[in-house]
Every structure is written in structure tokens, then in C-alpha cells.
Amino acid sequence: MAPRVLVSDKLSETAVQIFRDRGVEVDFQPNLGKDKDKLLEVIDQYDGLAIRSATKVTEKIIAAASRLKVVGRAGIGVDNVDIPAASKKGIIVMNTPFGNSITTAEHAIAMIFAVARQIPAADASTQAGKWEKSRFMGVEVTGKTLGVVGCGNIGSIVAQRGVGLRMRVIAFDPFLSQERATQLGIEKVELDDLFKRADFITLHTPMTDKTRGMINKDALAQMKDGVRIVNCARGGLIVEADLAEALKSGKVAGAGIDVFETEPATESPLFGIENVVCTPHLGASTTEAQENVALQVAEQMADYLTRGAVSNAINMPSITAEEAPILTPFVKLAECLGAFAGQVTEEAISSVEIVYDGLVSDMNTKALTSAVLAGLIRSQVADVNMVSAPIMARERGIQITEAKRDKSGVFDSFIKLTVVTEKQTRSVAGTVFSDGKPRFIQIKGINIDAEIGEHMVYTTNNDAPGIIGLLGTVFGKAGVNIANFQLGRNRPGGDAIALLYVDSPVSNEVLDEVRAHKEILSAKPLKFDIPPVA
The missing domain is CATH 3.40.50.720 (NAD(P)-binding Rossmann-like Domain)
Incomplete structure (x- = not known):
């Protein structure tokens, strides 16, 4: 049976014809997106939903979409799509980031x-x-x-x-x-x-x-x-x-x-x-731009529904079905490594080096590199995805190098990211344990074993007595519960780091109190796309 797509916002006839030419059945109802009750009533009949900004793809709509496999947004903004709900149900959300x-x-x-x-x-x-x-x-x-x-x-x-x-x-x-x-x-x-x-x-x-x-x-x-x-x-x-x-x-x-x-x-x-x-948000409002994004989203959705090809997905990398079970945990690790570097780096990045060590070097490292870059850039560009991230990195003149090598340490596989700015070089490495959870194993050349959580705090300090007590006292007074606390140092009395996995975000006021200590060099809040433990 041919896949079926609902077009619930205004797309051009040329875009609608692309679906038909690719063997996809199309139901073109350009005003349906404004009627949320009617959309809720019929959404379970479709494999794909093509939208602009009028249609609101809410959690309720997604829950009713028993057949839905893909939502395609003709344009860059996906504020009108509940991406977490779509991801949880396995629905791919695509956009067209460069059409306008x-x-x-x-x-x-x-x-x-x-x-x-x-x-x-x-x-x-x-x-x-x-x-x-x-x-x-x-x-x-x-x-x-x-x-x-x-x-x-x-x-x-x-x-x-x-x-x-x-x-x-x-x-x-x-x-x-x-x-x-x-x-x-x-x-x-x-x-x-x-x-x-x-x-x-x-x-x-x-x-x-x-x-x-x-x-x-x-x-x-x-x-x-x-x-x-x-x-x-x-x-x-x-x-x-x-x-x-x-x-x-x-x-x-x-x-x-x-x-x-x-x-x-x-x-x-x-x-x-x-x-x-x-003007009333006319930035993307030209005939050419509206046509470009409409044609692009139709091509992307048709390619996915008929051939399984994934392009410009917000919530899914370009990974084949055969690769997914093994690669997906390393994709999450790669995103976390990039997100860490992106959140602690404030200067312009000139180059990025990614080392794949051990078994991971034989995987689809192109997808992993895209995941690293997406995590790295997302702290500044919220709309980035794994397809657009390499393009954005090139636009900014960031040099990207990959290196693959045989197992060189105690871990069967690990990924190491090194980011070079005009002022400094910083590195972070991580691996995936047998439970499928990503972990940091090295930061700034200092070995550490830290579980990655949704909310974390990263501190750098001089290796001196009292740091553990300081952090525990300040966080405890603020009502912040520490789920996990990992420390590392390069030598006694030298440079030290701490990674705290906390149950809730930490305010700047609390961090300022930490930063005021004479031995603390920096304290940064971190956020990762890791679901909290129930």
C-alpha cells in the first residue's frame, strides 16, 4: 500500500505533485491545520504530515497519530511541533533550514x-x-x-x-x-x-x-x-x-x-x-522562498517514506536501520561531547579534531561527527540538526578533522573531542558502557569517570583542601541535590576538575557563591539532552 501524506497548510501544487510523482498518495487540505479538532479526528489515517506554521502538532495530535512516521515543516522554525512527544513515539521531524x-x-x-x-x-x-x-x-x-x-x-x-x-x-x-x-x-x-x-x-x-x-x-x-x-x-x-x-x-x-x-x-x-x-514577520515571505521550502520538504518526506532516506531531521541522525542498535548510543555520546565543549567554550572555534578509538572507529563516523558538531553548535544555534551542523561549521570556517585508530587503552571504544580556539585548546573524551549510557572519561587530559545527566555543573579549581565541602555546603544550602559527584586532578596541588550531576538547574546566584572562593577558577552550568532518571 502506498504511503499517505496529509498536507494541512498551504503548499504549492508543484510540491504536491512531487509526492505523487514519487508514488505517495496525497490529501491536500491547505486549511485543515487551522481546525485542530478536525486534524485530531483524521490524523490517524496518514503516514506523513506536511505543514508550515499554521498547523500545531501538539502532544495530543501526536498521541492520536497511530500511523504517522514523519512530520515535514516547510521552513526552519519548528516551534509548532512538540518534538519531544514526536521523538518518544518514533516520529521523525524534518525542516528545511536553508530554503529562505x-x-x-x-x-x-x-x-x-x-x-x-x-x-x-x-x-x-x-x-x-x-x-x-x-x-x-x-x-x-x-x-x-x-x-x-x-x-x-x-x-x-x-x-x-x-x-x-x-x-x-x-x-x-x-x-x-x-x-x-x-x-x-x-x-x-x-x-x-x-x-x-x-x-x-x-x-x-x-x-x-x-x-x-x-x-x-x-x-x-x-x-x-x-x-x-x-x-x-x-x-x-x-x-x-x-x-x-x-x-x-x-x-x-x-x-x-x-x-x-x-x-x-x-x-x-x-x-x-x-x-x-x-513588518509582520515577512523575512521569509517571497514567492521564491516559499516555493523553495515547499519543494524541499516534499522531496525529503517522499524520499523517507519510499526509500527510508533521512534528510534535515531535527530529532534523528542519518543512520540506516542496520546500524541503529549499535550506533545510536554512540550518537548520544557524540552529542554530549559536543554539547560539553560548546557550553564551556566562549571564544570563536578555529578547528575541531575528533578521534575514534577502538571498535567505534569501524562505525558510521560521518553520523557521529555530525552529532558532535550538532552538540557543539546547538548552544548558540538552537535550530541546528545533524544534517545542517557540518554546513554551519564550514560556514563559520571551522576546520574539522577525523582520526581513526585501533584500541589504545582500557576501553574497547571511546571518542575524544579536541576544540581549538584563538586562546586555548580543550579536550573531552567519553565512552559508552554496557548499559548503553554515555560517560565522560577524560576532561582537559584529566581522567574521570562521570555519568552524564540532564543537569550538571563543571568546575575547574586549584587542587586544594575544602573544595568538596564548599560545593556540598553551597549546593545543600540552596536546596540542590547532588546525584553524583566526580573529581579529578593532573597532580597533587595542580589543576583539578569536578563534575556534579544534580537533580535540578543551578542558579547563577548559587554559582557566583562558588566562584567567589579563592581556589575556584570557573564554575559553569551544563545541560544535556538526557532524560532524567524516574
């Missing part, structure tokens, strides 16, 4: 011009029968400094367009290498430096815990008087009330806002302020 990059970049450039020349307000004034030529005095972009925050796929296109407009382009991105910056013809800077120097600031970074509210009162205070800010990325990157205050005071001369803290945005502190250009 040029469109979004062009919208940002359009917003820069609109704000620089006050085009929307001038248009409204002129069409109202006024002739306020002196009111709409603009500024040239030529020769101005453009600050690009986030220089990945979209940001790098904006940077190139800025160079073409004869702007001085500076960029901040934790993963941007000096080599990639040179290739783009731009200057790589720290974020504070960008805030101080830029005449125009454009945001192209994803929403993470580190980037949420990054444009706030403190950040705005660092900027030039008369700076202009454009956001075509994510609404929550800007504290709208703080930006509104800066616009009213004249600190910020103008803003182009395509995304909002709450969408649809029926009200905002930014509405009604002079020289604020607002």
Missing part, C-alpha cells in the same frame, strides 16, 4: 534602507497630500559601519551585501573564524566592540538562553548616539520596552522590526514611535 536564507537577508537589507531614509513615513505623508521634504532627512549607508550579530547562513549573506554597499562591516559570532571573516571581507569583533562602533546593527542570531533579551537597556547604553537597529531574526532578542525608551530619547535614531516578542503582534511598545518600521 537569501529572502530573509534581503529583507534585512531592505529594512536598513527603509530606516535610513524613513521611506514608509515619507510615503504615508506624501500620499496624505503633504510635502514634508525637510522632515524626512535621511542618512547614507555608504561608508557607515554595519554591525552583524550572528554571521551564519543568513548573517553572512547580509555581511556580503553590506560590503557590496561599500559599508564597513564588522561581525560578532562565537563560531566565526578569522579565516572566514577574511574571506567575507569583514572584521571579526567582540559584541561589546560591535555595540560601540556600529552605525547600523542587524541581528541574525537564534533565540537561546544566551541571546534572549541581548538588546536591552545596558546594551543600548553602549551604542553610538543615533544608532539604527534592525531585527529580522527572533522577537525575543530585543527587550521592546527598552528599545522604545531609547527611540523616544533619541539614543536610537531608528529601528526596523520584523519579529516581535509576542506574535501575532497586535500591540507593542514600539508601535507609533517615529522612524520605527514594522
Whole structure:
């Protein structure tokens, strides 16, 4: 029996035809996604569900989807899909991460011009029968400094367009290498430096815990008087009330806002302020982009349903059915190694070396390397998956090398990750025990045996008496239960590390108390995609 796909949002007829051409039966109901009750009623009839943003694939929908094997999102954002629920039920969630990059970049450039020349307000004034030529005095972009925050796929296109407009382009991105910056013809800077120097600031970074509210009162205070800010990325990157205050005071001369803290945005502190250009999340809204992502998602879903090929999966690596039982635990280990390095590394990464030792060297190391890179980049780019991670790493100029070798130690298999930045080199190694659980076995060259949990804390310190007592006392006072506590050192009185597996997240206030101890060099919270023990 041919697989059956429901298209519940608006996709083009060309995309629908791709399913038919690949032998997939299609039920094209582009308005069904808005009727959650009807979707719930019929979802058990389909093997695949193709959506845009209108359809909400909730836990309730997934529970009712007895046949569903794959959800395909035409676009990058998957906020409307309950990915944990889908993963638990074995449903693959795919997106199309690169189909609308040029469109979004062009919208940002359009917003820069609109704000620089006050085009929307001038248009409204002129069409109202006024002739306020002196009111709409603009500024040239030529020769101005453009600050690009986030220089990945979209940001790098904006940077190139800025160079073409004869702007001085500076960029901040934790993963941007000096080599990639040179290739783009731009200057790589720290974020504070960008805030101080830029005449125009454009945001192209994803929403993470580190980037949420990054444009706030403190950040705005660092900027030039008369700076202009454009956001075509994510609404929550800007504290709208703080930006509104800066616009009213004249600190910020103008803003182009395509995304909002709450969408649809029926009200905002930014509405009604002079020289604020607002659009309703149009970054990806061109005919070309919408067609590109529609065709791409149809091809990906059809390939999976008819041939088992997995592309751009959010929650599954590209692994064959034969490999899965053996490889999957090492995929999780690889992700954890990358996630550890990504969360403790704050400088731009120039190169990554991955060593596969023992039996793991004979496995599908391409999938494992993708898992390492996904874990590494995910701390900065939330939408990354195992297919897009190598592309994103290359875009940032990160050199990636793999080495395979026969068993060289006590473990039958282990993976070692070494990350090189402009300031330092750090390494972490891990293995999978017979219970299938990943473990860290070495950090910074220091041997350790640490179970990996959802919430952890990593400290580096001088090897001195009292560290165990300090951590136990501070965490105990804060009500944080320590499930596991592992220590290591390179020599007596030398460098030491500790890994604590805790039952709940640890606040910055608690960590600040730890950091205040004279022997503590650093204390970082870590989070891993490991289900908590029931």
C-alpha cells in the first residue's frame, strides 16, 4: 500500500505533485491545520504530515497519530511541533533550514534602507497630500559601519551585501573564524566592540538562553548616539520596552522590526514611535522562498517514506536501520561531547579534531561527527540538526578533522573531542558502557569517570583542601541535590576538575557563591539532552 501524506497548510501544487510523482498518495487540505479538532479526528489515517506554521502538532495530535512516521515543516522554525512527544513515539521531524536564507537577508537589507531614509513615513505623508521634504532627512549607508550579530547562513549573506554597499562591516559570532571573516571581507569583533562602533546593527542570531533579551537597556547604553537597529531574526532578542525608551530619547535614531516578542503582534511598545518600521514577520515571505521550502520538504518526506532516506531531521541522525542498535548510543555520546565543549567554550572555534578509538572507529563516523558538531553548535544555534551542523561549521570556517585508530587503552571504544580556539585548546573524551549510557572519561587530559545527566555543573579549581565541602555546603544550602559527584586532578596541588550531576538547574546566584572562593577558577552550568532518571 502506498504511503499517505496529509498536507494541512498551504503548499504549492508543484510540491504536491512531487509526492505523487514519487508514488505517495496525497490529501491536500491547505486549511485543515487551522481546525485542530478536525486534524485530531483524521490524523490517524496518514503516514506523513506536511505543514508550515499554521498547523500545531501538539502532544495530543501526536498521541492520536497511530500511523504517522514523519512530520515535514516547510521552513526552519519548528516551534509548532512538540518534538519531544514526536521523538518518544518514533516520529521523525524534518525542516528545511536553508530554503529562505537569501529572502530573509534581503529583507534585512531592505529594512536598513527603509530606516535610513524613513521611506514608509515619507510615503504615508506624501500620499496624505503633504510635502514634508525637510522632515524626512535621511542618512547614507555608504561608508557607515554595519554591525552583524550572528554571521551564519543568513548573517553572512547580509555581511556580503553590506560590503557590496561599500559599508564597513564588522561581525560578532562565537563560531566565526578569522579565516572566514577574511574571506567575507569583514572584521571579526567582540559584541561589546560591535555595540560601540556600529552605525547600523542587524541581528541574525537564534533565540537561546544566551541571546534572549541581548538588546536591552545596558546594551543600548553602549551604542553610538543615533544608532539604527534592525531585527529580522527572533522577537525575543530585543527587550521592546527598552528599545522604545531609547527611540523616544533619541539614543536610537531608528529601528526596523520584523519579529516581535509576542506574535501575532497586535500591540507593542514600539508601535507609533517615529522612524520605527514594522513588518509582520515577512523575512521569509517571497514567492521564491516559499516555493523553495515547499519543494524541499516534499522531496525529503517522499524520499523517507519510499526509500527510508533521512534528510534535515531535527530529532534523528542519518543512520540506516542496520546500524541503529549499535550506533545510536554512540550518537548520544557524540552529542554530549559536543554539547560539553560548546557550553564551556566562549571564544570563536578555529578547528575541531575528533578521534575514534577502538571498535567505534569501524562505525558510521560521518553520523557521529555530525552529532558532535550538532552538540557543539546547538548552544548558540538552537535550530541546528545533524544534517545542517557540518554546513554551519564550514560556514563559520571551522576546520574539522577525523582520526581513526585501533584500541589504545582500557576501553574497547571511546571518542575524544579536541576544540581549538584563538586562546586555548580543550579536550573531552567519553565512552559508552554496557548499559548503553554515555560517560565522560577524560576532561582537559584529566581522567574521570562521570555519568552524564540532564543537569550538571563543571568546575575547574586549584587542587586544594575544602573544595568538596564548599560545593556540598553551597549546593545543600540552596536546596540542590547532588546525584553524583566526580573529581579529578593532573597532580597533587595542580589543576583539578569536578563534575556534579544534580537533580535540578543551578542558579547563577548559587554559582557566583562558588566562584567567589579563592581556589575556584570557573564554575559553569551544563545541560544535556538526557532524560532524567524516574
